[in-house]
């Protein structure tokens with residue numbers, strides 16, 4: 274099966290996250306802080322209170338994108354194992370480009386070789402060396418709000434991998450809906466450069 278797009282689901286988030294964060298700002302200043310003041314503190318660079326809230330996403334994407342995601346060291350990950358899980362059903366991400374036929378042929382050849390190796394008794398953990406980067410994988414990713422802000426800034430940049438941009442933009446829109454005072458200023462990050 275060929276996938277044209279990654280999927281992202283918000284599966285868990287801190288309850289009353291903005292109230293919790295505002296309370297943390299309030300402890301710092303010994304004054305009640307309304308949630309509407311959160312953006313002001315973020316702008317001032319006082320971001321550690323954002324670490325009290327977190328969100329968890331279930332993501333299906335290529336192993337190209339998952340390899341990039343897992344570089345974010347402050348997030349926690351659980352990923353579908355290619356060593357143990359049966360990959361005999363072809364699940365690949367196909368990027369939009371003009372050479373679809375050539376790419377599809379290469380993916381099909383790799384997948385057929387994988388099936389042949391497994392049929393010949395080669396363990397999955399060894400047969401998987403022939404599988405392409407386009408293979409779909411599934412992850413559960415948890416990070417605190419400060420780290421999600423960081424990931425969104427880096428990965429929605431036009432310089433980021435297109436599939437990764439798509440994932441980051443979906444995460445961004447889900448988090449803006451969840452906590453607008455924390456993520457609302459990230460609604461247009463197109464001009465932010467990444468390193």
Ligand SMILES: Cc1cc2nc3c(=O)[nH]c(=O)nc-3n(C[C@H](O)[C@H](O)[C@H](O)COP(=O)(O)OP(=O)(O)OC[C@H]3O[C@@H](n4cnc5c(N)ncnc54)[C@H](O)[C@@H]3O)c2cc1C
Nearest residue numbers: 344345346347348420423424427428430432433434467468
């Ligand atoms: C457009 C783009 C191109 C890239 N190209 C490449 C590439 O060619 N090769 C490559 O290897 N990687 C590449 N990367 C990955 C990049 O270098 C980072 O590994 C990745 O973006 C994770 O970001 P991070 O390290 O800022 O964040 P995280 O790991 O999410 O950490 C968040 C923040 O915590 C702090 N932090 C975490 N760990 C440490 C630490 N050990 N010491 C000090 N501070 C720390 C930093 O401030 C960091 O920004 C690329 C990323 C992007 C967005």
